[in-house]
Amino acid sequence: MSQIDAVLSSIDANLDTSIERLFELLRVESISTDPAYNGECKKAAEILVADLNSIGFDAKLHETPGHPMVVAHHDGPEGAPHVLFYGHYDVQPVDPLELWDEPPFQPSIKEMPDGSKQMTGRGTSDDKGQLMTFVEACRAWKSETGGLPVKVTIFFEGEEESGSPSLIPFLEANKELLKADFALVCDTGMWDRETPAISTALRGLLGEEITIQAASRDLHSGMYGSAASNPIRILSRILAGLHDEKGRCTVPGFYDGVPETPDEIKEMWAGLGFSEEEFLGDIGLSIPAGESGRSVLEQVWARPTCEFNGVIGGYTGEGFKTVIPAIASAKVSFRLVGTQDPLAIRKAFRAYVEASLPADCSVTFEEHGASAAVHLGYDMPEMKKAATALSEEWGKKTALTGMGGSIPVVGHFQEILGIESLLVGFAQDDDRIHSPNEKYELKSFHKGARSWARIMQALAE
């Protein structure tokens, strides 16, 4: 049996214990955005450090002002490339809790009518299940060969779902510790259930929270109705004014730096067999809501967006209360492409909001991250090697795709560490990441580990 076949067999043979290790990590409630879960975040990091040390890495927990980082080193053969593997152990909040079929932190395996199996629970797909695919690949390489085919530094973050406040300072202070030839980032998805994918473009993300204050206290609408400014009315006007009739964002200068998608890219996408009807139909919709005149694929992969992620004000409980609230607030995010400048857009957005206020009302802003878009080279030699390894595992040609989500770390790796990233992941579009009933296909987990085992081998050649 060749080395790689032995490694793949080891992954197959040890699948059950791999799942148990992942479930231990999934049971930790590492919600990074809510300080109530600080202890759980630390616990997740400690579990990873212990596991990596147990398979021969030199792993350490690094404290930050926020949640800790995990960094682990393992040497490779003389002359082999040095890869930096990135994942994040923190997860999204779980509300609305009542929409979960099972408790979000009690992972289980569910057999589907088609015979496939899903691992359910918060973090299964985003990103604990994904990062463990790489750890399991390393474990199998170690147990079968005593070493790894490449030099590996593993870097796990615990603040990806909360704007990564500690990331840039940590990267800047630890360039030597994180030095590598290129990065492997596992936080993306496959093209479909059968077809592996490598993402070649990532949108940036700007997060803003605005809180409008009108009166100094909540008011009775019978006594003050219409005479007193209503912050929900002001907020609604501000939000409603952020898109024009064609679905374009109205923030001045928003489209500066937005490139037109080249025809050859559009042609490649057209060949992917993407169905707008199915994509929208799967989520109960049928009419694309983005910029008119653009395909859905272009809307989600190549165009910038302005979305409202949360809004709250006044009485929101059962029944009715005729109150005019003192404050109302919204969380607004912008996905950025090309060379759009997140800080310039933040400034223009805030100026727009301030100009929309009556003179006796006020606004406070809270920032939730600002990262520019990243475009990766289609011609990296490592991309070709990884694409071939993925095709061998899945029996389908690897799709080189754009991607709607934002993985700011890729831009930071470029700027601070000076390295490119390969984005390989095994999530499915219907994994319900950030939603109730998040799941990860058992096949994604199993063949994901096998894929990394193959990719490591391919990169060493």
Added chain:
Amino acid sequence: MSQIDAVLSSIDANLDTSIERLFELLRVESISTDPAYNGECKKAAEILVADLNSIGFDAKLHETPGHPMVVAHHDGPEGAPHVLFYGHYDVQPVDPLELWDEPPFQPSIKEMPDGSKQMTGRGTSDDKGQLMTFVEACRAWKSETGGLPVKVTIFFEGEEESGSPSLIPFLEANKELLKADFALVCDTGMWDRETPAISTALRGLLGEEITIQAASRDLHSGMYGSAASNPIRILSRILAGLHDEKGRCTVPGFYDGVPETPDEIKEMWAGLGFSEEEFLGDIGLSIPAGESGRSVLEQVWARPTCEFNGVIGGYTGEGFKTVIPAIASAKVSFRLVGTQDPLAIRKAFRAYVEASLPADCSVTFEEHGASAAVHLGYDMPEMKKAATALSEEWGKKTALTGMGGSIPVVGHFQEILGIESLLVGFAQDDDRIHSPNEKYELKSFHKGARSWARIMQALAE
């Protein structure tokens, strides 16, 4: 000592025990809009029944599909008028709880820097403190004279703060039980701290809750952003579209039946010494937000309004979550004047909302009450008697005022029982009803009871 002087002295002498009786009622958490407090609502009704029986009324609790009604009878002298006294024992919800200086259901008395005293807690002003002013006046009449100067039916409702779903059926089924010559309704305020008032006009109220559904589940904005409809965006457009640039409501036909305020009424109001600067300044504002070209007094007393009382959608916790929610909802209320038809406006509002939706999104409506405005005659003889009695108690001429709030029961008394209402109350503009830190002036409570003692006497003459 004349009879009335003895009654007034009795009220003075027994103020402390009156307060203790009120506090017992205030400690009951009778939040009618939230089913979790059903038992508390019943308990408040039972306390009132027991108290009224203890002073010689024939009081009974009447079950309804919602919260119980309290009806109590007491005979009067031959030929004396028969009054129906109305109040409500239910209260508004207390959130946001963290803004209360004291627990809302642990009433206390606070001495202010100017030496005045305030009773603090939910329901002190709206409406438990107010309804007890009448009960205490009856108690004093009974203890000093053995009877009441007029025939009295007391009617306490427990659903005023939740749209009064049982009120109309109960009135219709109990016309004989509630028969009287006219009603006394104690749920309004004074003109200012020194000047008593009788309200002569009440706005109607239409409450609507709309819930917009876009996708069938919460989505990750990176994966679906801009392509999938965002219900917060749809809702914001709907709300923002409900007022035009001049602050007028855009619902088609909304102003049908809205009368222009007669010049003589405007002149009377102008003589009241109302200061827009002070009214708005007291709540931290300076710019009237209602229809342009109308005074603030006209905006709150004589014009219809459209207000947003609550809005919620998406992630509203700490931090940030890049979700596109499946649903977003808002509570919208309309204050109505003149002959505006609440049902026609509901229909037009719903048609507007439905026309604002993309074809693949949907809306559900929940109704929260619909009552037309009420205008009371300035020339009722009882109004003159009550105004004189109030002037004697307070030493100031009674103001005949319009009123911003809505007391639907007054219209129902007109339509179903065929009787007019006298609206007399002792609340102050700064009582923070429906808000945290609700209070009622001890002076309102004490002189309120004295006022009713005098009014009963005046009505008998």
